[in-house]
Structures are given as C-alpha cells and as structure tokens.
Amino acid sequence: MPNTESLNVAVVGTGYVGLGTAVMLAYLGHHVTGIDIDERKIEMLRRGELPIYEPGLADLLHASESRLTWTSDYAAAIPEADVIIVCVGTPPLPNGHPNLRYIAEAARSVAQNLNGKFQVIVNKSTVPVGTGDWVTRILEDNAPDYHANRYAVVSNPEFLREGTALHDSLYPDRIVLGSASQEGIERLRQLYRRLLEQDFTPPEGVPRPAGLARPQFVTTSLNSAEMIKYAANAFLALKISFANEIAGLCERVDADIEEVVHGIGHDQRIGHRFLVAGAGWGGSCFAKDTAALISTGAEYDYDMPILQAAVDVNRHQRQLVVSKLQRHLHRLQGKRVAVLGLAFKPNTDDLRDAPAHDCITRLMELGAQVVVHDPVAMEQARREWSHLSYQEASSAYDAVRGADAVILMTEWQEYHDLDWEQAVASMRRRLVIDTRNVLRQLPSDTVLEQIGRRRVQETHALPMLPVGASSVHV
Incomplete structure (x- = not known):
C-alpha cells in the first residue's frame, strides 16, 4: 500500500500490544522495525511466525512483511527512526505498583542510540501518572548531546482488546495523545493520518464496520x-x-x-x-x-x-x-x-x-x-x-x-x-x-x-x- 507520508518507526517490545502496533503501522504504509531482547521471538518473526495468537494477525503480517524488519539491536533501529514507540510490559509488584524496570531499560537503550535529529519517543505502555516526565529525565541523562527541543515525549495509551486487537487498532473510537510538545503531537498526527481519515483499504479479514465514524483525536x-x-x-x-x-x-x-x-x-x-x-x-x-x-x-x-x-x-x-x-x-x-x-x-x-x-x-x-x-x-x-x-x-x-x-x-x-x-x-x-x-x-x-x-x-x-x-x- 503506497504512502507518500510514510515514516520510519521503531517499536520496542513485541508482545500483544507492540506486535499488533508494528504490523498495523506497516500495513498503513510506514517502515517499521520491531525490537525485542528475546532472540527467540525475533527469530520466529523473521521466519514469518507469530509468538502469540491473535485472529487475523498472521495474514496482516504476511501482507506487510516488505515494510517490516525485526531485530534485537537498538543501534540498528533507533538512529533513523522518526517515531519510537515503547510497548514493554509493566507487571504489578506485590504492593500493586507497576514494575517500571522494563520502561527504564528501554528508555536508556533508546536514549543511547538517538542521533540528534528531531525524534518522538512514544510511551504506549500502561504507566503511572508522571512516567512521561521520568522518561524525559532518562533521555536527558543518557542521550548524546541532549537538547530540550530535540526529542519529544508523548503518551499514547492503547485501548486494544485481545482477540479483537486488529479491529480495535484499525477502527479506534479515539486516539489519545498527551505531550507538552506540539511538534511531537503533529508528528503523531502524521503517523496516524490514515486511521484518522479512514482512507486505507481494509484487510480482507478485518472489514470496516458500516457507518463507522472517524476516530476522535484527543490531545492532553x-x-x-x-x-x-x-x-x-x-x-x-x-x-x-x-x-x-x-x-x-x-x-x-x-x-x-x-x-x-x-x-x-x-x-x-x-x-x-x-x-x-x-x-x-x-x-x-x-x-x-x-x-x-x-x-x-x-x-x-x-x-x-x-x-x-x-x-x-x-x-x-x-x-x-x-x-x-x-x-x-x-x-x-x-x-x-x-x-x-x-x-x-x-x-x-x-x-x-x-x-x-x-x-x-x-x-x-x-x-x-x-x-x-x-x-x-x-x-x-x-x-x-x-x-x-x-x-x-x-x-x-x-x-x-x-x-x-x-x-x-x-x-x-x-x-x-x-x-x-x-x-x-x-x-x-x-x-x-x-x-x-x-x-x-x-x-x-x-x-x-x-x-x-x-x-x-x-x-x-x-x-x-x-x-x-x-x-x-x-
């Protein structure tokens, strides 16, 4: 599917959210690199196999494989990315707090490989209030030649249901973006333009619902x-x-x-x-x-x-x-x-x-x-x-x-x-x-x-x- 507005996207984490996000964005015409430290998952994906079960995802993966790359090496994906989407797990600790260890590890690895151009770091993982500011501090401490206006941090929560993740990704009722950077918001508006306009050809197995309204674009x-x-x-x-x-x-x-x-x-x-x-x-x-x-x-x-x-x-x-x-x-x-x-x-x-x-x-x-x-x-x-x-x-x-x-x-x-x-x-x-x-x-x-x-x-x-x-x- 040609796309004159295609972006280079890196997706960190190939679990239920990350994998579905990567494949969906590739289907919409972006060039996507999925990153995971689990070599078993990466090898499976390179063979065209899925590490999870989700109806319709295998077909969409194969339809989009020319725009998908899989790696465990941050240095191979982050420097050229226009948008970096973090989709790592935040499992609960015994006291109920989410474990942010994987967020911190991903943010440090991303920061160390930023190349100095304007890049948007998107947090799609479910995280406590204040995590976006914390990630910004991690970038400041770890990015080479950090500059305040060079990198934008955006919160973009997902609202997917397992079992219907592709439907929810392609036909969302709203896209929520939170950031202090207007430039970061506009970059993500470009990333999601086809979803907002609903001008893409629906996959055969995931038809567009009749009478679908365009998604609400919510900025906060x-x-x-x-x-x-x-x-x-x-x-x-x-x-x-x-x-x-x-x-x-x-x-x-x-x-x-x-x-x-x-x-x-x-x-x-x-x-x-x-x-x-x-x-x-x-x-x-x-x-x-x-x-x-x-x-x-x-x-x-x-x-x-x-x-x-x-x-x-x-x-x-x-x-x-x-x-x-x-x-x-x-x-x-x-x-x-x-x-x-x-x-x-x-x-x-x-x-x-x-x-x-x-x-x-x-x-x-x-x-x-x-x-x-x-x-x-x-x-x-x-x-x-x-x-x-x-x-x-x-x-x-x-x-x-x-x-x-x-x-x-x-x-x-x-x-x-x-x-x-x-x-x-x-x-x-x-x-x-x-x-x-x-x-x-x-x-x-x-x-x-x-x-x-x-x-x-x-x-x-x-x-x-x-x-x-x-x-x-x-």
Whole structure:
C-alpha cells in the first residue's frame, strides 16, 4: 500500500500490544522495525511466525512483511527512526505498583542510540501518572548531546482488546495523545493520518464496520493521557463487578441477570457493553490497573473504596464457581471435573490473571481430579502453569468423558457449538457450571448452573449415571 507520508518507526517490545502496533503501522504504509531482547521471538518473526495468537494477525503480517524488519539491536533501529514507540510490559509488584524496570531499560537503550535529529519517543505502555516526565529525565541523562527541543515525549495509551486487537487498532473510537510538545503531537498526527481519515483499504479479514465514524483525536497533557488509560480500564472493571454483584442478588430473589442488564443497558447513560456477569474479569490490564490506581491513591493518603470494592467482588466471583460445584457434589475429593477454557477470554492464548487458574488451583486443593481443554492456550499453559496438576484432553469431548461436572470457564465458540447431548451422555454426573452464561438448551436431565440466572434446568436429585447413558433434549 503506497504512502507518500510514510515514516520510519521503531517499536520496542513485541508482545500483544507492540506486535499488533508494528504490523498495523506497516500495513498503513510506514517502515517499521520491531525490537525485542528475546532472540527467540525475533527469530520466529523473521521466519514469518507469530509468538502469540491473535485472529487475523498472521495474514496482516504476511501482507506487510516488505515494510517490516525485526531485530534485537537498538543501534540498528533507533538512529533513523522518526517515531519510537515503547510497548514493554509493566507487571504489578506485590504492593500493586507497576514494575517500571522494563520502561527504564528501554528508555536508556533508546536514549543511547538517538542521533540528534528531531525524534518522538512514544510511551504506549500502561504507566503511572508522571512516567512521561521520568522518561524525559532518562533521555536527558543518557542521550548524546541532549537538547530540550530535540526529542519529544508523548503518551499514547492503547485501548486494544485481545482477540479483537486488529479491529480495535484499525477502527479506534479515539486516539489519545498527551505531550507538552506540539511538534511531537503533529508528528503523531502524521503517523496516524490514515486511521484518522479512514482512507486505507481494509484487510480482507478485518472489514470496516458500516457507518463507522472517524476516530476522535484527543490531545492532553502527559499526566492526563496517562490517567485516561487507568481511568478507562478501572471504569470497565467497575461495570463488570457491578453486574456480578447484582447477579448475586438476582439468584436470591429469583430474578435473571440477563433480563436485568438487557433492561438497564438500553438506558443510553449506561449502555450494554461490559455489563456482563460471569467468573469475573482477568487478563493483563484490569487487575494491575485497578491495583495501580489504588496504590497511587495510597501514596497521597487518598482512599478509593469504589475501586477496592470492584476488586473484592471480582475475587469473590472466582470462589463462587467452586461453591456452586460444592453445592451439588459436596465433597470434591476424588471427583473428576472438566474445565473447558484456560485463556482469560476467547480468541487469545493469554493466560494472565485468567479465572481458570484460580478455579483449577482451588479444585486441586479440594482433591478433585482436573481435566482441561482449550482450543489455543494449552501449549502456553504448559509453560506458564507448570505448577498446577491437571490432565490435558485433546478435545472437549475427551475432557468431559466420565466427568462428575463440567465448568465452562472461557466462552470459545467451539464450546457454544458443542453437541452437548453427546457430551453430557458420556458424563458420570450431568452437571454443567456455565460461568459465562452462554449455554441455553441442554438435555433435560442435566443440571445447568449459571451466574445470576434462574435454574431453568434442574432435577431434585443429581443421580450418578453410567458413562455413555443416553439422554434426550428438552
């Protein structure tokens, strides 16, 4: 795709955010070099292989490969870059503060290789308020022949959802830029012009939504841009925890959470998005961002009880899943429990803060035999969850065979489309705990437990069935 306004861009970090950003900018016509100190990742990318799973990313990578370079050498990418985008991780420390070690290392490495022309250093990582000023100090201390107007630091928070990252990148609802440098803002306006004008040809697998409005171009101070990212994620976490708290009351008063959120979501002040009950939120953002805001408040002797309550409700939801199981099976010692879904959400292999991890951990503590399946995240779990003891199943049907219960933890389409009549017929007891409220019709002799919903399928007793016994649809 020709682009007369193409820039040389360096992207530091090839995780979920950095990799998607690099490939998207290359697709829009910029010349992009991705930098990562992990040589394994770099070699994979040079071979055209992805170190992560994200729908559509492989196709876009191959379509843009002529404008993509991968390296572990800062000196090969930074000197000629017009824009340098930092996308490294900021994992939480035990006290809730984000660990800024990787930001500092990246900033020093970038600074040491700046070449003296005007360059824009963009922080896309999620960082506490004040980090942009801190990065500026690192540049001052480490850049050769530093000059105050030579380098601009801009905060450009990302608002991507794993599983739909390409859609969110190409069709954003807003682009937020925070900086004291107007020249830096204008450089990034040039970088994102095609997104702002929406004048690019959409990739085949990521069509432009009908009636899409052009993204809002929001400019702020550095501090406000950094706070916008935290505040956005905290508010979404609040909506989920609110829905879960209402769901708990719904179960007690014989109301249905899905009917309730459908009704209140039509209020334009509330909306339907993220107002979903289930096993709680997970992933790389919500937990660490709420913790970071709470810990920042504590630094200034400022309590944040609403955010703390959202965290507490989320923690409770993970225990609720096993409590529902115990209500029917009582003692779990020796029981066989199938867990369907390991990733924190569908269409990703990301296991960070996945509710399934806490569920499996608790099942192990109670003596259950755990069998798991996930369409994508099994290999990742072997590396990251080696401390857990469970059996892997090659298919969902193999996982549920002979099980005393099934817990649906991730709403993969594969599980929604499962032949549940065949699946439950192979179970020892026909108990399904659907933590994502996606299942509707199961065989009539199956107990279906969901979050905040009426039990429309339940018998007075939960009999033990011979494996393979037949069943009939409702």
